[in-house]
Amino acid sequence: MKLPFTKYDGAGNDFIAIDMRKLSVDLSPTLVARLCHRRFGIGADGVIALYDANDGYDFEMRYYNSDGYLGTMCGNGGRCIAMFAHTLGLSHRNEHSQPKLTFKASDGPHHATILLWDNATGIGLVELSMHDIERNNIRRCLDGWFLDTGSPHYVQRVENLSEYDVFTHGKELRNNSEEFPEGTNVDFIEDMPDGSLFVRTFERGVEDETWACGTGVTAAAIVSGNGRIKTRGGDFKVTFNTDGKAYTNVHLTGPVSRNFSGEYNNQ
Numbered sequence: 118m119k120l121p122f123t124k125y126d127g128a129g130n131d132f133i134a135i136d137m138r139k140l141s142v143d144l145s146p147t148l149v150a151r152l153c154h155r156r157f158g159i160g161a162d163g164v165i166a167l168y169d170a171n172d173g174y175d176f177e178m179r180y181y182n183s184d185g186y187l188g189t190m191c192g193n194g195g196r197c198i199a200m201f202a203h204t205l206g207l208s209h210r211n212e213h214s215q216p217k218l219t220f221k222a223s224d225g226p227h228h229a230t231i232l233l234w235d236n237a238t239g240i241g242l243v244e245l246s247m248h249d250i251e252r253n254n255i256r257r258c259l260d261g262w263f264l265d266t267g268s269p270h271y272v273q274r275v276e277n278l279s280e281y282d283v284f285t286h287g288k289e290l291r292n293n294s295e296e297f298p299e300g301t302n303v304d305f306i307e308d309m310p311d312g313s314l315f316v317r318t319f320e321r322g323v324e325d326e327t328w329a330c331g332t333g334v335t336a337a338a339i340v341s342g343n344g345r346i347k348t349r350g351g352d353f354k355v356t357f358n359t360d361g362k363a364y365t366n367v368h369l370t371g372p373v374s375r376n377f378s379g380e381y382n383n384q
Contacts, residue, residue, distance in 0.1 A: 124376040127193030129328025129350025146185030153183035182322025190224040190267025192331015196243040199229030224267040239375030247367040270336035278307035287319025
């Protein structure tokens, strides 16, 4: 059968978006891994699948890593699927006449706002709500911090990050079973002269560095207190409130691009 899809990226973190509402295909680990393969498939860091939802949600998001298996929350995937849902006509207007969506993900409900969208160029800007983080759930370990922003992240400061061997060091930390029994994503951060924070991420499930990571950018902003983020793929803004006990009203804002659409020959 032909499997229709649309390819998106959020600052270079790329995804295959599939509307599953009228499809009967099984997104098995084998199929997902084949779709994401950069030589034998479409090529992507993961698959974002859109399903019908109830209880007042506009849709349900399921995120699959490029290894083929269901993953935890993906911030950039959440922003990209919000744009995908908007193009499918699922959005509503907020009090500022901006398109908004509410959806379910693996870590609970999320709200997305389409701040900018040019349908002709396929370029936009999306703000996504992230879940609250209790301060006592952030722990110091090794030379950094560990916290969960919808996905687990270990964040560590390094010097000369642009030349840092993110793959080697990230892979070693990701597989540190003593500190992280279920594995972890790994974010390396460095303060920049312009006052921004540079972030590079080794992603669990992709098993490589990605050009950006939404939950990783959020984790880096929380532990550093700096919401002006630069990644290899683009710039982000992270905002939040804190009372010393928790980080609340957390929002992730960044670019989204629609790359192309097509049909995959699923045989």
